[in-house]
Amino acid sequence: MLWLSPLLAIALTSVVALVIFAAAGRDPFSSLVRFLFSPLGDLYSFGELLIKAAPLILIAVGLSVGFRAGVWNIGAEGQLVLGVIFGGWVALNYGPSGAPWVLPAMLLAGAIGGAFWAAGPAFLKTRFNANEILTSLMLNYVAALWLSYLVFGPWRDPMGFNFPQSEPLAPAALFPIIIEGTRANIGIIVALLTVALSWVVLSRRLVGFELKVTGLSAPAARYAGFSARRAVWIGMLTGGVAAGIAGVGEIAGPLAQIFPTASPGYGYAAIIVAFLGRLHPVGIVFSGLLMSLLYLSGDVAQMSLGLPSAITGLFQGMLLFFMLAADVLIRYRVRWRRAVPALALEAAR
Amino acid sequence: MNNISRRGFMKGAAATTLLAGTSLPVLAQGEKLRVGVIHMGAISDTGWEYFQAQAWRALQAEFPDQVEVTVLENIAQIQDGERLFRQLATQGHRLLFGTTFSHYASLRKLAPTLPNSHFECCAGIEAGDNLGVFEAKHHEGTYLTGIAAGRTTKSNILGWVGAFPVPQVIYSLNAFMLGARSVNPDVVLKVVWVNAWVDPAKERDAVAALVAQGADVISGSPNTPVQGLAAEEHGVWAIGSTGDFSAYVQRGQLVSFELDWSAAHIEAARAVLDGTWTPTARWRGLGPGGFVKMTTASPELPASVAAEMAAAEAAIVAGTLNPFAGPLKNQAGVEQVAAGTTMTEDEIKGMTWLVEGVQGTLPTG
Numbered sequence: 001m002l003w004l005s006p007l008l009a010i011a012l013t014s015v016v017a018l019v020i021f022a023a024a025g026r027d028p029f030s031s032l033v034r035f036l037f038s039p040l041g042d043l044y045s046f047g048e049l050l051i052k053a054a055p056l057i058l059i060a061v062g063l064s065v066g067f068r069a070g071v072w073n074i075g076a077e078g079q080l081v082l083g084v085i086f087g088g089w090v091a092l093n094y095g096p097s098g099a100p101w102v103l104p105a106m107l108l109a110g111a112i113g114g115a116f117w118a119a120g121p122a123f124l125k126t127r128f129n130a131n132e133i134l135t136s137l138m139l140n141y142v143a144a145l146w147l148s149y150l151v152f153g154p155w156r157d158p159m160g161f162n163f164p165q166s167e168p169l170a171p172a173a174l175f176p177i178i179i180e181g182t183r184a185n186i187g188i189i190v191a192l193l194t195v196a197l198s199w200v201v202l203s204r205r206l207v208g209f210e211l212k213v214t215g216l217s218a219p220a221a222r223y224a225g226f227s228a229r230r231a232v233w234i235g236m237l238t239g240g241v242a243a244g245i246a247g248v249g250e251i252a253g254p255l256a257q258i259f260p261t262a263s264p265g266y267g268y269a270a271i272i273v274a275f276l277g278r279l280h281p282v283g284i285v286f287s288g289l290l291m292s293l294l295y296l297s298g299d300v301a302q303m304s305l306g307l308p309s310a311i312t313g314l315f316q317g318m319l320l321f322f323m324l325a326a327d328v329l330i331r332y333r334v335r336w337r338r339a340v341p342a343l344a345l346e347a348a349r
Numbered sequence: 350m351n352n353i354s355r356r357g358f359m360k361g362a363a364a365t366t367l368l369a370g371t372s373l374p375v376l377a378q379g380e381k382l383r384v385g386v387i388h389m390g391a392i393s394d395t396g397w398e399y400f401q402a403q404a405w406r407a408l409q410a411e412f413p414d415q416v417e418v419t420v421l422e423n424i425a426q427i428q429d430g431e432r433l434f435r436q437l438a439t440q441g442h443r444l445l446f447g448t449t450f451s452h453y454a455s456l457r458k459l460a461p462t463l464p465n466s467h468f469e470c471c472a473g474i475e476a477g478d479n480l481g482v483f484e485a486k487h488h489e490g491t492y493l494t495g496i497a498a499g500r501t502t503k504s505n506i507l508g509w510v511g512a513f514p515v516p517q518v519i520y521s522l523n524a525f526m527l528g529a530r531s532v533n534p535d536v537v538l539k540v541v542w543v544n545a546w547v548d549p550a551k552e553r554d555a556v557a558a559l560v561a562q563g564a565d566v567i568s569g570s571p572n573t574p575v576q577g578l579a580a581e582e583h584g585v586w587a588i589g590s591t592g593d594f595s596a597y598v599q600r601g602q603l604v605s606f607e608l609d610w611s612a613a614h615i616e617a618a619r620a621v622l623d624g625t626w627t628p629t630a631r632w633r634g635l636g637p638g639g640f641v642k643m644t645t646a647s648p649e650l651p652a653s654v655a656a657e658m659a660a661a662e663a664a665i666v667a668g669t670l671n672p673f674a675g676p677l678k679n680q681a682g683v684e685q686v687a688a689g690t691t692m693t694e695d696e697i698k699g700m701t702w703l704v705e706g707v708q709g710t711l712p713t714g
Contacts, residue, residue: 042439048432152544163450163515183432254428257454264426299433302421303440309423 047182062242066235075136077267078143083247086113095170114244486634488524490606495528508559510569540709
């Protein structure tokens, strides 16, 4: 039954969307159709859907590895920013040389950067049992400040009228476009390869089983001789590597330049994507596409329905809310009964 | 504001169409012009985006039957801006406005690939293929407010809260200083950089620092009433630079000027309707059709000073007064502009040195 809850969540979110459209004085059904399908009108928009979905899928797949083992990496946003910093350093220093190895080196550097940022919380967790949710979350802000420092300082474009932005990246540091006439680049292929790889590892290799068991029952995993520390390291580092690569994808793709605001919050949105996709690589592909569609639809809401773009955040939040609620209600039966006075409980013991 | 009546305009448009039958209008006969505007921030009640919004509101009022405006606000991500400009263009918007310099790079890329629409970018650097730009001569406004500041100060110390040390801010504060010195040669100007366009906390701190150094008239690059309110709390005068904040700063605002982009929007739309649009760079200050407008002054401003400002304004509009006419010296007292010469527009736009009497340095990265 649990596979049903993402679909239930989508259905319930749509119902609320209809109510919102009606309350705003629009024709609810035609508005919903416009909202969901007009971003798919032509090839260019389809490319936009893909380039927004690619980083979300990539990060969500990376996070899902840890989430399966109960390792809560909330720091993908910061790990993405470290990918921007490391990959950006390669791009700014070696991009102008035009060498063909620049792009692979950027991806590698981004992966290292993301893993480096994820290693901190992993170390603190395994060594001091520090809560990785808090440590990884707090490092997001540190990462953002580092990027601001670089873009406001040493990396500022001398021709940019002192605006906080780097020089435009050299063509050798940019992802090639795969669909002519769109912005869709090979970042999409990178994301799909990651999906395939993680599917193989998670469902066909021992380590995938180890992680799953650790997540389901830590004592059982210990009894089977699976190391909890190993699970933490694998979970955190995979998330970091994926987010770092996604960061490189933003600067080598649609941005083509480094800004202090390189990430539009993909690190956080990917958490929703991972759960909406049931932590399964294939599920994540679909939820990533849906999430990307919601981003694009938010602009449609402003452009043709005259509704504020905040509606994107509203729908994204609702999706997660309804899915978590559906999960609870599928797993547990709600029983309504009279409250038992505390004293009676005491007496019963 | 341009006072051509709509009927007169229609006649003119018809005549132009007849005469210029060979031009390439992007609109079919009688088709409504759809205009798209993308705001990076929220429009809100004052500040940069608000004044941008006033421009398309004026555009709607000017052509109520011929123009339809689609507005997108709060498009903070540069990635999104490019997609949305493209989307608006393919949906049939034939004239598109970007509201900030941050749109400039993506519009330069985009405009040549979408020849069926025309693009305009506020604060862009130079006109490009299918891309027009417009920017205000802020220094004409700050020169006049400088006159008021120079006459009003008792400590002979003025303060400037600098956003970023970009040429636009540098020539604004230089002209403020030159305006003040034109009436009071003893004045000095202290500068504090906050390295942000909007950062209320830092702006307040900067005002406090300037007041502590003796400044009693504060100006800067605000776009919000924050600095004025802070100055008011300290009991010193504030200047509404690029915005009239008298609704918020009710006692402490000495004088103010506003940026008015209506003419840019209306002229561009008219040209597209006529089929005569070409990419141009417009850099305008005071005067009819200009982008800089003097607004309210405090009732405490002496009439003699107001008259002095009005005279300087008339001289600037007439072209007999240029704030950047030589001789001009830099902070070290070295002559930068010789007597009898005037800085060219490109020199002003690229200004990176501070005039004599300004105290403070440019932050270096």
